[in-house]
């Protein structure tokens with residue numbers, strides 16, 4: 001099965017419902033940098049250990065770079081040392097959608113924004129991290145923007 005991307009899937013979620021945020025490909029190009037477009041709309045991956053949020057411990061909320069939906073909270077972020085920002089849970093189950101991804105000879109679970117369908121990263125389970133869920137949402141920094149909590 002060919003790997004699908006947010007761009008090729010169109011405005012439909014895996015369950016057949018529509019993503020609330022729909023933009024034309026031209027609008028996505030206008031909104032996003034080339035690297036953001038490659039990852040969010042092309043299901044790409046930023047190089048490990050290069051993302052600006054990888055080692056961040058700032059307190060706040062991570063939003064989708066494509067549509068500003070709230071995705072993750074800093075209190076669910078942990079140091080996985082894997083090279084990408086890692087969270088043990090999204091801030092709400094309905095904030096993301098999960099798709100089976102069989103590219104690269106592996107079966108992985110892709111994580112997308114539930115509002116715009118933008119590719120965020122993958123989720124892995126059972127790796128033994130000492131977190132409440134033993135899941136690792138491995139998310140590209142370029143897929144997100146960060147909003148610091150009011151102090």
Ligand SMILES: [Zn+2]
Pocket residue numbers: 064065066067068069113114115116117118
């Ligand atoms: Zn989004």
